Amino acid sequence: MSTITINHLTFAYPGQDDIFTDQSITLDTSWHLGLTGRNGRGKSTLLNLLRGQLTGTGSINVPVPVTYFPQPVRDTSRDAWMVIDDITTSETWMVERELTLLGVPSDTLYRPFDSLSGGEQTKLLLAVLFADNTSFPLIDEPTNHLDHASREQVATYLNGKRQGYIVVAHDRDFLNAVTDHTLAIEKQGITLMQGNFATYTQTKDAQDQREQAEQSQLRKDIGRLQATARAKRDWSGNREADKHGNRHVKGSTQGDGTIADKGFITARAARTMKKAKHLEHRMDDEIAAKEKLLQNVEYIEPLHMLYTPDHHDVLITVRNLSLSYGDQPLFAPVSFTVKRGEQVAVVGPNGAGKTSLIRALQGNFAGHVDGEITVVQSAQASHVRQLFPDNRGLLGDFAEQRGVDYQELLRNLKQLGVERSVFAVPIEQMSAGQQKKVELAASLATPTGLYVWDEPLNYLDVFNQDQLIDVINSVQPTMLLTEHDQHFIDAVATKVITLQPA
Structure with missing residues (x-):
C-alpha cells in the first residue's frame, strides 16, 4: 500500500482558464476509486497529469508505476497476440489468465484485432492492463462498447481485484459496483469521500x-x-x-x-x-x-425537444422480421409495434443485430431481410447514430444541411454543457463527446413525430443522461432506441423488445 500525493496543483491549457487551481489531495493506491464529474471538468486531464503526460504547477508524487486504458493500438489488422506483444511486457499466459476471468476464449488472441467486437477489444485491453499486477491502473471509459451483460461481467472482474485502480465511467450502476471511494471534480474544486457513486450523490444532493x-x-x-x-x-x-x-x-x-x-x-x-x-x-x-x-451546486438546464405528434396511432409495425448475412440470421424472428407516444427500447447483447434492425427500418440494411417492416410515410424520423463521420464543418453550415434551426441547435448544445468557445470550431475538430452532443442536439432540434436513437448515451456524463431522461419523460415522444445502460432503459422505456439468438 502506498499513497499518491497532489500538492497545490494548478493546471490550464494554453490560452484557457484554469481547470485545477491550488488543489491538494492524497489517494491510497489500494482504493477502487471512481473519478466522476461533468464532461469538460478535467477527468482525463487529471489522469494524464498522474501519468506524466501533462505538467502543471505544484507537485504530484506517484510512487508506483501507472498503466492506462485504453492503450493505443498501432496496427489493428494484426492478430490480437501481436497487438498485446506491442503494448505490454507481461507474459502471454498472464494475459490468458485474465481473459479467462473475463469470459473471453483464449483463441481470441489468434484473430485479427480489428475483427473483434468493441466489447471483445475492451476486455482484451483490460486483460493486458491487469496482467501486470505491479502497476496502478488508470481506466478511462471502459463501458462505452460493452453491452449490459458485459458490463456486469467486467464489474464483477474489477470488483474482485485486490489491486487498486482509478476508473472513469458514466454508467452509475457500473461505478456503484466497482468503487469504494469517489473523487468528484466539482465546479470549485475536487471532493474526495469514502463510498461509491450512490453514496456521493446522496451526500451531495443533501448538501x-x-x-x-x-x-x-x-x-x-x-x-x-x-x-x-x-x-x-x-x-x-x-x-x-x-x-x-x-x-x-x-x-x-x-x-x-x-x-x-x-x-x-x-x-x-x-x-x-x-x-x-x-x-x-x-x-x-x-x-x-x-x-x-x-x-x-450544479444547475442542470432542461433540454428542448421539438416533438410534433403524428396523427397515426401506429408509426412502426414489424412482423416476423429476421435479418441475415448469407445463411446466418442475426436474431430470431421478432414482431412488435411502435405506437404514438411510446418509447420502445430494443435490447440485446453486442452483435445481436440492434443497429442492423435500425438500418433495416431506414431501408439501408446491406444483408437479407425476411419479414415485414412498415413505417408510416408521414413519420420522417430524427436519428441519433453511433457513428457520424459526415458531421463536418461549422455548426451554422451543419444546421442548414440538417434542416434544423441554428439557434435551437446552439441552445441545446449549451444546455448539454458545450462551451460557447467550441461553437466556432469545425465539428471534425471537436472532441468525441462534443461531436456526440452535436448529433444529439441536432436530433432534439428537429421537428418530428418519431425519434430513432442508437446508443445515445455514449460519451455523455450522468448529468446529461438525467437531462435526457427528464425531457423524454416530460415530452413523451414516439421513440425507438437502443441502449446498454439499464438505469436509462428503466427510466424511459414504456416497452422493451429483446432480440434473441437465432
Whole structure:
C-alpha cells in the first residue's frame, strides 16, 4: 500500500482558464476509486497529469508505476497476440489468465484485432492492463462498447481485484459496483469521500438542498433588510428636509406649534443613516458568504425537444422480421409495434443485430431481410447514430444541411454543457463527446413525430443522461432506441423488445 500525493496543483491549457487551481489531495493506491464529474471538468486531464503526460504547477508524487486504458493500438489488422506483444511486457499466459476471468476464449488472441467486437477489444485491453499486477491502473471509459451483460461481467472482474485502480465511467450502476471511494471534480474544486457513486450523490444532493434552503431563507432576510434600510433612509431624508425648511411634516411641531429642535432631528437622522449603512454592509457580507456555499451546486438546464405528434396511432409495425448475412440470421424472428407516444427500447447483447434492425427500418440494411417492416410515410424520423463521420464543418453550415434551426441547435448544445468557445470550431475538430452532443442536439432540434436513437448515451456524463431522461419523460415522444445502460432503459422505456439468438 502506498499513497499518491497532489500538492497545490494548478493546471490550464494554453490560452484557457484554469481547470485545477491550488488543489491538494492524497489517494491510497489500494482504493477502487471512481473519478466522476461533468464532461469538460478535467477527468482525463487529471489522469494524464498522474501519468506524466501533462505538467502543471505544484507537485504530484506517484510512487508506483501507472498503466492506462485504453492503450493505443498501432496496427489493428494484426492478430490480437501481436497487438498485446506491442503494448505490454507481461507474459502471454498472464494475459490468458485474465481473459479467462473475463469470459473471453483464449483463441481470441489468434484473430485479427480489428475483427473483434468493441466489447471483445475492451476486455482484451483490460486483460493486458491487469496482467501486470505491479502497476496502478488508470481506466478511462471502459463501458462505452460493452453491452449490459458485459458490463456486469467486467464489474464483477474489477470488483474482485485486490489491486487498486482509478476508473472513469458514466454508467452509475457500473461505478456503484466497482468503487469504494469517489473523487468528484466539482465546479470549485475536487471532493474526495469514502463510498461509491450512490453514496456521493446522496451526500451531495443533501448538501445542495441544505444550501439552497439556506439561500432561500437568506433571500427573505435580504428583502426584509432592504425594506428596513429604505425606510431608515427615507426617514432620515425627511428629517433633513425639515431642518432646511423644505417641507412641513405632520407631527413635527412642539406642543406650542414651533418646529422641533433641528439639531436633535439632524443628530437622530445621522444615527439612523449610520445604522442603515451598517445594515447594508451586514447584508452584503451575508450575501457574499452564502453565495460561496452555492458555488458547487450544479444547475442542470432542461433540454428542448421539438416533438410534433403524428396523427397515426401506429408509426412502426414489424412482423416476423429476421435479418441475415448469407445463411446466418442475426436474431430470431421478432414482431412488435411502435405506437404514438411510446418509447420502445430494443435490447440485446453486442452483435445481436440492434443497429442492423435500425438500418433495416431506414431501408439501408446491406444483408437479407425476411419479414415485414412498415413505417408510416408521414413519420420522417430524427436519428441519433453511433457513428457520424459526415458531421463536418461549422455548426451554422451543419444546421442548414440538417434542416434544423441554428439557434435551437446552439441552445441545446449549451444546455448539454458545450462551451460557447467550441461553437466556432469545425465539428471534425471537436472532441468525441462534443461531436456526440452535436448529433444529439441536432436530433432534439428537429421537428418530428418519431425519434430513432442508437446508443445515445455514449460519451455523455450522468448529468446529461438525467437531462435526457427528464425531457423524454416530460415530452413523451414516439421513440425507438437502443441502449446498454439499464438505469436509462428503466427510466424511459414504456416497452422493451429483446432480440434473441437465432
